[in-house]
Amino acid sequence: MIVTTKELFKYAYDNYALGAYNINNAEQTMGLFKGNVDSKAPFILQISRGARKYTDKRMLEGMIRAADGIFPEAVFAVHLDHGDEETCYDCIDSGFYSSVMIDASHESFEENIAITKRVVDRAHAVGVSVEAELGQLGGVEEDISVDEDKAHLTDPDQAAEFIERSGCDSLACAIGTSHGAFKFSGSQSLHFEIIEAIQQRVPGFPLVMHGSSSVPQEEVERINAAGGDLKGARGVDVSQYLPAAKMGVCKINIDTDGRLVWTRVHREYLRDHPGVFDFRPVGKVFMAEYAKFIASRNELLGSAGQLDAVRAALGK
Numbered sequence: 001m002i003v004t005t006k007e008l009f010k011y012a013y014d015n016y017a018l019g020a021y022n023i024n025n026a027e028q029t030m031g032l033f034k035g036n037v038d039s040k041a042p043f044i045l046q047i048s049r050g051a052r053k054y055t056d057k058r059m060l061e062g063m064i065r066a067a068d069g070i071f072p073e074a075v076f077a078v079h080l081d082h083g084d085e086e087t088c089y090d091c092i093d094s095g096f097y098s099s100v101m102i103d104a105s106h107e108s109f110e111e112n113i114a115i116t117k118r119v120v121d122r123a124h125a126v127g128v129s130v131e132a133e134l135g136q137l138g139g140v141e142e143d144i145s146v147d148e149d150k151a152h153l154t155d156p157d158q159a160a161e162f163i164e165r166s167g168c169d170s171l172a173c174a175i176g177t178s179h180g181a182f183k184f185s186g187s188q189s190l191h192f193e194i195i196e197a198i199q200q201r202v203p204g205f206p207l208v209m210h211g212s213s214s215v216p217q218e219e220v221e222r223i224n225a226a227g228g229d230l231k232g233a234r235g236v237d238v239s240q241y242l243p244a245a246k247m248g249v250c251k252i253n254i255d256t257d258g259r260l261v262w263t264r265v266h267r268e269y270l271r272d273h274p275g276v277f278d279f280r281p282v283g284k285v286f287m288a289e290y291a292k293f294i295a296s297r298n299e300l301l302g303s304a305g306q307l308d309a310v311r312a313a314l315g316k
């Protein structure tokens with residue numbers, strides 16, 4: 001069942017965070033739904049602009065609708081990750097997405113507000129939720145690359161004004177994480193004092209943490225042992241997920257870790273089965289491993305076991 005992020009945040013706020021996971025293909029979609037249903041977690045399915053271009057945006061929609069039918073217990077939002085204005089409008093007008101992110105964080109404060117407000121007006125007219133971003137994360141994500149010297153943390157004093165004037169439903173805050181597998185390469189760390197300060201200024205307002213993959217060292221070691229070259233990859237400490245959730249962070253974005261699971265499974269499988277040239281056996285291993293990974297993240301986020309309560313609250 002597709003619901004808005006705003007609805008999901010109502011039940012999660014100050015209690016647990018929803019995992020926001022990116023998908024690109026059928027295997028990820030199946031693993032994602034299975035992992036969430038197995039761990040009884042509501043979730044947010046994210047689609048990036050790159051994913052929409054990978055096969056065809058209609059292919060993603062078809063896969064998600066099919067998965068919704070295969071897993072009728074699932075409760076989830078369909079969310080555009082890091083949209084520009086044009087892509088937000090395309091998603092809003094499609095009638096399929098329940099949530100979009102407008103990322104105008106690279107613009108000036110005033111321009112960010114103006115762009116976000118335009119998207120909010122159009123989205124709210126048809127019941128779609130809007131996430132905006134204030135401050136800028138470093139790192140690389142698909143076609144978005146932000147140098148560490150350009151990245152800057154969210155200013156808590158600006159957050160309340162931004163939310164008030166833009167009308168957004170949730171706010172992605174830059175608190176020291178970065179996108180990709182090479183986080184904290186310099187002296188960066190997580191700035192919980194910023195989340196705390198923002199929560200004090202906008203109590204009850206849902207916050208979002210991007211760049212939250214933990215880059216499990218076991219995955220990195222196995223990838224490297226199977227021919228990969230990911231030396232120095234590092235991520236967020238998973239013990240920080242729940243404390244963040246208790247400070248109003250309702251959505252925690254995890255994409256890179258899923259790619260690492262994919263890379264480890266495929267590298268090891270092809271190394272160990274040099275004669276195999278069928279994509280289904282390895283695809284099956286990946287779907288099972290990805291489902292396990294998703295369930296394990298939901299335990300850490302506190303969203304595992306919340307599905308029945310959310311369904312009951314929704315009256316479904």
Ligand code: 13P
Nearest residue numbers: 180211212213253255256
């Ligand atoms: P990671 O690269 O840490 O998985 O972050 C993903 C993300 O924030 C998507 O918007």
